[in-house]
Amino acid sequence: MICTPEGRLILRHLRYFATTADEGGVTRAAARLRMAQPALSRSIHDLEEAVGATLLERDNRGVRLTPAGVVLRDGIDLIHAHLIEALRLVALAHEGRVATLRIGMSREALHSHTLGRVIAAYRKKYPDVELVVSELPMSLQPTALRVAEVDGAISAGGEDESAIQCETLFHDRINSAMLAVSHPLAGASALTPEELRSVPLRLDASSVARLPALRTALDQLGFAWEEVDGVDTALSYVAAGNGWLPALRSLQSTSPAGLAVKPVIGLDVPVPMVLRWNSAPPGAALQNLLAIASRVVAEEEDGASSPRRRSSSPRLQLLPDASGGGIELRQLRALVTSIEEGSLSAAATRLGVTQSAISRQVRSLEDAVGVQLLNRGGRRLVATAAGEALRGAATVILGILDETFQRARATSRGITARCTIGSVPRELTNGVLVSALQQLTQLHPELSVSVVENPAPDSLFTREVDLTVTSMFPGAVDNPMISTVLLRDDPLDCALLAESHPLAKREWIQPAELMDHPFLFISRSYAPNAYDHIIGALQKFGIAPTIGGEFNGARVLWSVVAGGDGWALGTRSLRTNPPAGIVARPIEGLHIPWGVGLMWRKNESDPVIKQVIEVFRNPQRLQV
Numbered sequence: 001m002i003c004t005p006e007g008r009l010i011l012r013h014l015r016y017f018a019t020t021a022d023e024g025g026v027t028r029a030a031a032r033l034r035m036a037q038p039a040l041s042r043s044i045h046d047l048e049e050a051v052g053a054t055l056l057e058r059d060n061r062g063v064r065l066t067p068a069g070v071v072l073r074d075g076i077d078l079i080h081a082h083l084i085e086a087l088r089l090v091a092l093a094h095e096g097r098v099a100t101l102r103i104g105m106s107r108e109a110l111h112s113h114t115l116g117r118v119i120a121a122y123r124k125k126y127p128d129v130e131l132v133v134s135e136l137p138m139s140l141q142p143t144a145l146r147v148a149e150v151d152g153a154i155s156a157g158g159e160d161e162s163a164i165q166c167e168t169l170f171h172d173r174i175n176s177a178m179l180a181v182s183h184p185l186a187g188a189s190a191l192t193p194e195e196l197r198s199v200p201l202r203l204d205a206s207s208v209a210r211l212p213a214l215r216t217a218l219d220q221l222g223f224a225w226e227e228v229d230g231v232d233t234a235l236s237y238v239a240a241g242n243g244w245l246p247a248l249r250s251l252q253s254t255s256p257a258g259l260a261v262k263p264v265i266g267l268d269v270p271v272p273m274v275l276r277w278n279s280a281p282p283g284a285a286l287q288n289l290l291a292i293a294s295r296v297v298a299e300e301e302d303g304a305s306s307p308r309r310r311s312s313s314p315r316l317q318l319l320p321d322a323s324g325g326g327i328e329l330r331q332l333r334a335l336v337t338s339i340e341e342g343s344l345s346a347a348a349t350r351l352g353v354t355q356s357a358i359s360r361q362v363r364s365l366e367d368a369v370g371v372q373l374l375n376r377g378g379r380r381l382v383a384t385a386a387g388e389a390l391r392g393a394a395t396v397i398l399g400i401l402d403e404t405f406q407r408a409r410a411t412s413r414g415i416t417a418r419c420t421i422g423s424v425p426r427e428l429t430n431g432v433l434v435s436a437l438q439q440l441t442q443l444h445p446e447l448s449v450s451v452v453e454n455p456a457p458d459s460l461f462t463r464e465v466d467l468t469v470t471s472m473f474p475g476a477v478d479n480p481m482i483s484t485v486l487l488r489d490d491p492l493d494c495a496l497l498a499e500s501h502p503l504a505k506r507e508w509i510q511p512a513e514l515m516d517h518p519f520l521f522i523s524r525s526y527a528p529n530a531y532d533h534i535i536g537a538l539q540k541f542g543i544a545p546t547i548g549g550e551f552n553g554a555r556v557l558w559s560v561v562a563g564g565d566g567w568a569l570g571t572r573s574l575r576t577n578p579p580a581g582i583v584a585r586p587i588e589g590l591h592i593p594w595g596v597g598l599m600w601r602k603n604e605s606d607p608v609i610k611q612v613i614e615v616f617r618n619p620q621r622l623q624v
Helices: 011-023 026-033 037-051 067-094 113-125 138-146 205-210 212-220 231-239 284-300 329-341 344-351 355-369 385-412 432-443 528-541 554-562 607-617
Strands: 056-059 062-065 099-105 129-135 152-156 164-180 202-204 226-228 245-248 259-263 269-278 418-423 448-453 467-472 482-489 492-498 519-522 547-551 568-571 582-586 595-601
Touching: 011 026, 011 037, 011 056, 011 062, 011 067, 026 037, 026 062, 037 385, 062 067, 067 385, 099 138, 099 284, 113 129, 113 164, 113 284, 138 152, 138 205, 138 269, 164 231, 164 284, 202 205, 202 231, 202 245, 205 212, 205 226, 212 269, 226 231, 231 245, 269 284, 329 344, 329 355, 329 385, 344 355, 418 607, 432 448, 432 467, 432 607, 467 482, 467 607, 482 607, 492 554, 519 528, 519 554, 519 568, 547 554, 554 568, 554 582, 595 607
Parallel strands: 099 129, 099 152, 202 226, 418 448, 418 467, 519 547
Antiparallel strands: 056 062, 152 269, 164 245, 164 259, 164 269, 467 595, 482 595, 492 568, 492 582
């Protein structure tokens, strides 16, 4: 753990050092910071002890940075930028504007047009919330809520359990019958109970239990029914033309495929559509969903008097020191470790301190940012949305700081000539990586270069790598702290096929010829921007591929392609040098913008890394 002997190194120490370096003197820096000169000198001395290197050289004219100080000064800008962004994300997460919200919906809820509009309105207003909606039968919803598989669950009516909180979003109505389109009654504009009594009525047993009003209405209309196990069973009977089901009014306009939904005279049962969540107060993101639902329902009722619900999530007011300079590094470590371990006691053991110390550090951090970061009531410690946002940023900040301190120490010992290069698989670099390494060996034989394939997305910020050779395309990078340059165009224009594939002997492939073959691709979670760029380009080109599998990484993908199971996209450079066991055949008319680029930290000051960047950027040196 990086800290002063007292263990109280705070981020403000870094700002003090940076100001002193920028002002070129302790006296001028103290005046700018409005603090006593001896106090400033002590803080810089504490920082030097923590780093283990002299950072400033003092003379009669003031101070100047040592080589180790240059490294630390560069890292401070990056840390400060991440901290400001972290505080912004904490505020947004506290307000429910940045979060992951998982909602389980029963079959009837999924069929509700009103809920469809609620979901669409929520996505529009809160685009930075990852809203995950999944089908979840009512019978499984209580358990899913208790074990936190979902944050909220929506279904029609039903008995509520004491451990579950709920709120009615709106009332739908069951006033229709669902039949197979092939059924003789499916062509009628409306049905009478007399017409339906001769048709078997199949009801899911759970629906009968959850909707007593429906059971009463069916009894009054003279219907008898057979209870079956599950909605899917009931729907299967109906789709096969053997029975009917009560249906929501909203399904009359858009019936499910193969089914017809017709009004039933005399059948009209109000059905509450209920959102449930666990007994803890709902998070801000869920409160915002309730507010959106209230607004959508009010709009549908065309000015009805039902009040619109407003989210009670408080807006975050940051403390006067909005830079976060008063945050202690040990507080950030305490938060990250507590969330990773799931308990304060386990975090204390891992960090070698007492549980009470961990608890004080986390509470002090909560006071510093002004919001609750941990929910402490359950068996396992769980981060709030704001806590999770800060945890991610804190992990990056601590990683940058560790790496920066290590570099500063190494620099103070004269160890400077090293560079770590992240890269996509070498086959996708179109010779750029190999050529640059050859040039670096000739121009800078003293330089120690390491290559890391497929580094983590935040590896530049954590300084695990110094620069990255990557695939470049429109929209690939949207980060103001990253500089980029396109080194070579290498469009996606061919199909990668196993040597034994039926299309492998073709010189050119027509797009339509690929439609009957599975398309193998990366998963969206692996590279969202690349996934959206390529799928969108294929759709505009007129190819709607049937995805036969998604894989996390190019080499895994190529291995499956070589086994003969489908096709994948390839770059132009792969036509002459495809992966082993694969041939690359051009697709007529296809040209998806793609290339090989370089990414590095903006305002990089390390002279060694800047030399390496120039070698990559010099086109004369990169001729293959």
